[in-house]
Amino acid sequence: MMDKAGGGPGSMMFNLGKSNAKVYVKSSDGIKFSDVEGVDEAEENLQEIVDYLHNPEKYRELGARIPKGVLLVGPPGTGKTLIARAVAGESGVTFLYTSGSDFVEMFVGMGAARVRDLFSEARKKSPCIIFIDELDAVGRSRGTGIGGGHDEREQTLNQILVEMDGFSTDKGVIIMAATNRQDVLDDALLRPGRFDRRVAVELPDVREREAILQLHFAKVKTDSSLDFKKIARATPGSSGADLANLANESALLAARNSKPFVTMSEVEQARDKMVLGVARASMIMSPEAKTATAYHEAGHTLLHYYVEGVDPLHKVTVIPHGYALGVTISLPEDDSYSKNKQELLGRIKTTMGGYVAEELVYGQTTTGVSNDIKQATSIAQRMVTEFGMSKLGFVNYSDDDHPLFLGRDINQRKSFSEETAKTIDEEVRNILDSCLSETRKILSEHRRELDRLAQCLVERETLDDNQVREIIGLGRTSKNSDLFSDSSEKPLI
The missing domain is CATH 3.40.50.300 (P-loop containing nucleotide triphosphate hydrolases)
Known part of the structure; x- marks a missing residue:
């Protein structure tokens, strides 16, 4: 023993x-x-x-x-x-x-x-x-x-x-x-x-994504109309593993629907599932909650058409995905490797759209804006402390140099004075206040479009870029809605 x-x-x-x-x-x-x-x-x-x-x-x-x-x-x-x-x-x-x-x-x-x-x-x-x-x-x-x-x-x-x-x-x-x-x-x-x-070994660009897609979809039965260039342009920032998963998820969807091959419809649904998470279509929302969600997403959506420097809208939905009650998706027209000040300010404004829309319609906001606030604050802080996009100018105040693998609370230290910290806070606040003021002005001026868009979202639940343009009277001119389907056809979802 x-x-x-x-x-x-x-x-x-x-x-x-x-x-x-x-x-x-x-x-x-x-x-x-x-x-x-x-x-x-x-x-x-x-x-x-x-x-x-x-x-x-x-x-x-x-x-x-x-x-x-x-x-x-x-x-x-x-x-x-x-x-x-x-x-x-x-x-x-x-x-x-x-x-x-x-x-x-x-x-x-x-x-x-x-x-x-x-x-x-x-x-x-x-x-x-x-x-x-x-x-x-x-x-x-x-x-x-x-x-x-x-x-x-x-x-x-x-x-x-x-x-x-x-x-x-x-x-x-x-x-x-x-x-x-x-x-x-x-x-x-x-x-x-x-x-x-x-x-x-970096993330692939659009040409490399097309080659990766062809490699993985070669193992899958596909429709002859499958356009790998369009799919590659619709998947910016995706890794090779993401694209391999896209091919597999598309095949699984086709099999689940008893289709003989994979079409662009399955590819789009698989891509949305990967980006947004599994849709919780069976989740029961009260009419009031659905309307509030529609106004929140409509606020984000409208700003894609009235703010300069933001990526074009691809799709907006009030169908819950993961922990989100609604989602607004934008897609860059080309691979982007850096952002200028106008683009970052535009990004802050679009994240504020839901907050301002709720405030404008209901006079108060909900807890659903917490992630939007977090994103906007993070961008503003980096503009000031890392990117030199404030009156502090060409200087770095970020805290990336703390010892690794120690908790930030254990190793809390600053390489600048309390006066500088106060100035950083003021600059961050100035950026956020300025963006919030402009966002309120834009949505107030386009309140009628906001109401129409929210009403259509309640009725149809998902809208693509061309549909949004028709609702707000801008006409069908965007390329992003045509990534997976012909703009003359009925939307896939």
Whole structure:
């Protein structure tokens, strides 16, 4: 009994220090660069690694040293892990996959033991690629945790640094890692000689989204009228994982409706489901609550037509989605990578539309405006403290430099005086007051359109851009309503 309880030969105790890395052995049908779309620049950066693993002598004769470590950096869902597997597939070498959290263990010293075992296994399987996913789980800056410099995570990180120092690419082993939090990584990890090369894997642009959509919808039965250019333009800010999910959700909707193939209708419904959450069409709202929600959303909607610098409206609905009783969706006409002051002020005004509409119609507001207030305040604060869009000018007062992984309450500090803090508050208040005043003026001047739009929302529940334009008398001229359907046809929803 003692033998079993203490960890005899058949016990899991002896495996605690073993690496949990998954081994993908080289094969002829492995993932290749042709299976990955939307990351052209990353592929170009990694072709050198592939060539080295194929022809190491070419580099050795020239005295060139291939990067010991390659760090893939980018938002979640952009395909960092897939690219790493494609490098292994193109090279025809063994791929050792592990996650940063796999090294975290309740027993002291087990994380470091697993690191040693992983690198030992890699030497035996050379040539190969070690891939550590979510590196930030174990590689964040030392000395910032509550436990000081002697917690288990930091001992594990120290062992990774030691192993990388004692490693040589001459052995045919390349270390790759992925993170979406490069800012939290320890500086020692990022220095030359460890992760020498950093490859950005960003969100795809419209052309790359089209290629990704074609790749994923190739596995789905689709209608010949499916227009990937329109879908790509209607999904700004989507990652590769989002688009893969869009293809799958569209197929599920078609199957649920017993359709033989996926049409643009299913794609639009799937996209709305992903963006808004599942519609709660069965939720019973009183006529008064539905009317109040309609006025709130109508306030947001009208401002898209009377405020400069805002993205065009795509759709407005008073059908509850998730925790929201109604939603107003806008879509940029092109991919946007920065915003000017006019665009940010326009964004603040549109978030105020629901608040002002409730105030104008009922003389009071509801708790439904809380998220709108939060968004507007956040934008105004960043305009003042980060973007230099106030009388404070070219100076940064944001609090991004606080020590990582400490609670903000524990580490509350300011790098500026109380007088400056008061000026920041005043500037934020001035921006919000100015925007609120203009929003009240716009909706007061267009009160008749507000009433008509709210009434139509109560009756029809969902309106697209062209329908809104007809209601308020602007005519059907927008491109955004035609992303999924012909403007001459009846709207899909």
